[in-house]
Amino acid sequence: MNPIKQHFRLKKPCANCPFLKEGAIPLSRGRLEGIxxxxxxxDQxxxxxxxxxHSKRGGNWDDEGNYEPSGHESMCAGAAAYLMxxxxxxxxxxxxxxxxxxSPNDWDSVREIVID
Known part of the structure; x- marks a missing residue:
């Protein structure tokens, strides 16, 4: 899969996506607002x-908390839907x-379940 398609392949948020109105993973105070x-x-x-x-195909974290991507990561569908x-x-x-x-309408089907 080409790297651009790979990065934007997710069209529906995970069951505990932080951008969901209901069922979102708990984040530390202010984390979602910071994201x-x-x-x-x-916008870059x-x-x-x-x-x-955080998967078998994901990248590596060093001792200072820096992430080295593997190239298998994808943009969060909840974040993409929120931005749209x-x-x-x-x-x-x-x-x-x-x-x-x-496509700009790739995340239309999940608009109503992500935060405003």
């Missing part, structure tokens, strides 16, 4: 699905739309 702030303020950033980071609800797709998302590797 959202980064995504909105830096991304938020990778925790299940693709806000009309704020990232540069990467817009590039994927332009190349046909993703």
């Amino acid at each position: 959202i702030s980064t995504l909105i303020e830096d 950033s991304t938020f990778q699905c925790h299940k693709t980071v 609800k806000k009309g704020r797709p990232t540069v990467g998302m817009r590039f994927a739309f332009a190349t046909g590797d993703a």
Whole structure:
């Protein structure tokens, strides 16, 4: 699979995605707001699905907490749906739309279950 399609392959949030209105994984106080702030303020950033980071095919964490990606990570579908609800797709998302590797309506079916 090409790397762009790989990064945007998830179209539905995980059962405990932090962007879900109900059933979201508990995060430390302010963490979700920080993620959202980064995504909105830096449209060159991304938020990778925790299940693709913390998996057998995920990358490695060093002793200082830095992550080295494996190339098998994908953008969090909840984050993508949230950004589309806000009309704020990232540069990467817009590039994927332009190349046909993703579509702006890929996350329409989950809009109502992600946070506002």
